[in-house]
Amino acid sequence: xxxxxxxxxxxxxxxxxxxxxxxxxxxxxxxxxxxxxxxxxxxxxxxxxxxxxxxxxxxxxxxxxxxxxxxxxxxxxxxxxxxxxxxxxxxxxxxxxxxxxxxxxxxxxxxxxxxxxxxxxxxxxx
Numbered sequence: 001x002x003x004x005x006x007x008x009x010x011x012x013x014x015x016x017x018x019x020x021x022x023x024x025x026x027x028x029x030x031x032x033x034x035x036x037x038x039x040x041x042x043x044x045x046x047x048x049x050x051x052x053x054x055x056x057x058x059x060x061x062x063x064x065x066x067x068x069x070x071x072x073x074x075x076x077x078x079x080x081x082x083x084x085x086x087x088x089x090x091x092x093x094x095x096x097x098x099x100x101x102x103x104x105x106x107x108x109x110x111x112x113x114x115x116x117x118x119x120x121x122x123x124x125x126x
Contacts (some may be wrong), residue, residue, distance in 0.1 A: 001027060001028065001030070001051070001103050003021065003030065004059070006030050006049045007019055007030065008023075008085050010030065010032045010049070014045075014047070017032050017034055018032070018033045019024070019031070019032050019033075020032075020033070022053070022054070023025055027051075028050070028051040028053070029048055029049070029050050029052065029053045029054075029069070031046050031047070031048050031108075032046060032047045032048075034047055036046050036113070037110070037113020038039050038113075041112055041113050041114050041119050042111065043110060043112065044113035045107065045108070045109050046107075046110075046114065046115045047068075047105060047106070048099075048105075048106045049085065049103060049104070050072065050099050050100070050103075050104045050106060051100070051101045051103060052098070052100045052101075053098045053100075054099065054121055055075075055098040055121070055122045055123070056096070057096045057097065057120050057122055058091075058110075058119060058120065059093055059094050059118050059120065060112060060118050061110045061111065062090060062092055063090070063091040063097075063114075064088055064089070064107075064108070064109040064110075065083070065088060065091065065106050065107070065108055065111065066088035066106065066107040066109070067084060067088070067106055068089055068106065068107055069104065070102065070103065070104035070105060071083070071084050071101065071104065072099055072101045072102055072104045073099065073100045073101060074098075074123055075097055075098050075124075076089075076091060076097045077096055077097075078096075096124060
């Protein structure tokens with residue numbers, strides 16, 4: 001992933017928004033909190049640029065992943081789903097999921113809003 005290019009584009013599209021690099025030195029996922037749950041706990045919206053996200057689940061949050069650029073392999077409970085631009089998939093609480101692609105842009109809408117406490121890293125065999 002060209003981290004500098006991605007971060008520059010996120011800053012241009014979403015000025016003043018918080019950007020998080022997962023894997024600080026060599027990120028495999030970069031997130032931009034477009035409309036965070038700190039503004040309203042009932043929902044949140046983030047944009048993720050993904051090479052590979054870590055397997056995780058949520059206790060309460062339902063997420064909708066919508067691909068806005070590229071083609072994403074989304075794994076839910078070890079089942080592979082292929083999503084193209086414009087396609088989306090809903091991920092329910094408790095479902096272990098992770099994604100893989102090549103600098104794929106995804107809108108992540110969460111209800112209730114995403115919180116660190118509700119993000120549970122999981123072990124999967126992949």
